[in-house]
Amino acid sequence: MKALQFSRTGDLAALEVVELPTPVPAEGEVLVQIKAAGLNPSDVKNVLGRFPYTTLPRVPGRDFAGVVIEGPESLIGKEVWGTGNKIGFSRNGSHAGYITLPAKGVALKPSSLSFAQAASLGVPYTTAWDALERSLVDAKTRLLVIGANGAVGSAAIALAKVRGAQVLAAVRRPEQVDALKEQGFNAIQLGKPEELAGQVSAVFESGADVIFDTTGFWLPASVQALAPFGRIAIIAAPVDGHVQLPALALYRKGGSVVGINSLLYGVEECARMLEQFGQLFDEGKLPLPTGLVETPIEEGLGRYAEVNQGSTDKVILIP
Template sequence: MKALQFSRTGDLAALQSVEVPTPVPGAEQVLVQIKAAGLNPSDVKNVLGRFPYTTLPRIPGRDFAGVVVDGPQALLGQEVWGTGKELGFFADGCHAEYVVLSAKGVAPKPRHLSFAQAASLGVPYTTAWDALQRSQVGSGTRLLVIGGGAVATAALALAKVSGAQVLAAVRRPEQAEALRAQGYATLQLTESEALAAQVNDLYSGGAEVIFDTTGFWLPAAVPALAPFGRIAIIAAPVDGHVQLPALALYRRGGSLVGINSLLYGVDACALMLEQFGRFFDQGLLPLPEGLVEAPLEQGLERYAQVNQGTSEKIILVP
């Protein structure tokens, strides 16, 4: 089968387009023919050597949608989607024509999603789902989501379905305008010292949950937090450090919740996909738009494009 593969890390020149044997599923596994595979920044960072536990040689790629062509009889022919920490790190991933994984690691693909749309959602939506679940966002929760990326967008949509009060906060005016057009109350971020006042203007007493998807607003988020509130974080500055106003946090009885999608294997992710996947078929979640589909053979240049910071969501199609 055709695949992208790297045998060393450090630069994207390590990634090659290769022919390798089609994998054979073992007991309790499935072979999925890949119809579409998402390209995430973490896939690029993997080739660059940012994940020391990756074993080599390795086919990268975490998010996929496809058709089961071998495995348990009950799954044969099913359209599925999946993601998980094994793929691309210590098991071959989905930037290939086929992938093998646990039979419990695939979920039925929502009917209203195309293969490309489903492949674009794995990491962003499971990350957002985990953040909302673990920070106890539910009906009526006063939630602030900071950032304008894919995870923030997913969190806003999922929180709306849950019945939470949803407030977005972004830096760029065009981002704020787009979110308001989608019906979200939105703050335009300015100085960090102003965040608490901005939030309290809309949420008297502060936000019960703040989800910072940028890693830079943690110090400013603490004064904007309601008593016994929770702050979920998924990122940090390049050096990994940020100053935390601990006194203000514990006086509020506040909690920090670290969110890391690479803590969840394919089986756990499949359960998440199945839970919120039904919302797409019920018309409760927006269908992805503006995806850029590219043949797998363009993988090397598409990896470079993501590494350069493109805002486009690229889908590799074998």
Template sequence: MQALQFSRTGDLAALQLVELPDPVPAAGEVLIQVKAAGLNPSDVKNVLGRFPYTTLPRVPGRDFAGVVVQGPAELVGREVWGTGKEPGFFRDGSHASLLTLPATGVALKPQSLSFAQAASLGVPYTTAWDALQRSQVGEGTRVLVIGAGAVGLAALNLAQVRGAQVLVAVRRAEQAEALRRQGFQALVLQAPEALGEQVQAVFAGGAEVIFDTTGFWLPAAVAGLAQFGRIAIIAAPLDGQVQLPALALYRKGGSVVGVNSLLYDSAACARMLEQVGRYFDEGRLPLPQGVVQAPLSEGLARYAEVNSGACDKVVLVP
């Protein structure tokens, strides 16, 4: 089979297009013909060596959509999608023609999504699902999402499905205007010390949940937090350090929720995606737009593109 593979880390040039033997599924596993595979920032960081537990050589790639060609009879021929902590890190991933996973680690692909659309959603939607679930977002919850990348947009859409009151904060005025056209309340981020006042102007008493998808607004977010509020984070500065105003946080009874999609195996992610998929097929979630498809042979160039921040909706097609 054709695959992208790296045998060392630290440089994207380590990624090569290679021919590998077709994988053989073990008992209780499925063999998937990959129709499309999402390219996430975590895949790029994996090749760059940010995940020391990755075993080498390794085929990267977490998200996928495809067709089961071997496995339990009830799954053979079915269109499936998925993600998880194993592919790309502890076993070969989805940036290949074929992929093996436990049969419990795949969900049936929503009929409303193309293979490319489904492959672009795994990490963003499972991450957003986990953040909202563990931050107790429900009907009427006042939610601020900082950043509108793939995870931020997934969180906005899922929060609306849950009946939350949703506000999004972005850096650029044109981003805010585009989000308003999609029906969201949006504000433009100013100086960090102004964030609390900006949030309070929309949500009297502050936001009950703040989801910082950028890694840079945790200290500033405390001022915009409601009593007993929760701040969910998925990223941090490169050195991992922030100056947290602990006094202001505990005076509000606030808490910080760390959200890490790599805590969930493919089976746990499949259960999340089953519900997300129902929402898509029921028309409660908007279909993804602007997904960029590229052949596997352009893998190195596309990895560099995602690393530069030029695009966050890239799907590789074997």
């Protein structure tokens, strides 16, 4: 099978298109013929050596959709999708023609999603789902999502809308504000950090109950925009990993910070998440992905480079 593989880290030049034998599933595993695989920024960072627990040589890739070829009789021929923390890191990932993983680590693909659409959703949607779950977002929640135009941010506002939360989306550019308003979301344009609290209080009088910062740069300002007993969920940080937290303001508000890391969840836990929100696509409650860039896996090296250079295209690799 054709696959992308790297045997060293630190440079995207380490990534190669190679020919590998089709993997053989162990007892309790399935063999999935991959029809589409998502390319996430974390896949690029993996090749660059940002994850010290990655073992080499390794096929990268976390998200996939495909068809079960071998495994339990009840799953053979089924269209499935999946993601998880070990694939692409300590076991071969999805940027290949086939993948093996535990049978309980795949979920049935929603019929409303194509293979490419399903492959685009794993990391963004499980991250957003986890953020909403662990920060207790429900129909009574006033939610601010910073970076609502990104993959995780757009997933968060869509999922929060289904939960009935009051959603305020914050983005950088005026055209992004206009696009969100056309989708039916209340939106604001981010300016200076010290202005955020005023912008939020103009919409949510006493502040936001939950703030989900998908960018890593708005934690200090978010404390000022928080309602009493509010929660701030974060999935990113500045390059050096540090930020100055106004602890006095945070504890006076009874606030808390919730760290969200999709790499804490294995394929079986992720499959359960996919099952929960996957049905919402078939019920017409979540928007179907659009604007995907489908690319043959042989051209994946160039796509990796584009993502590393800041491209926001959602790339789908097709074996």
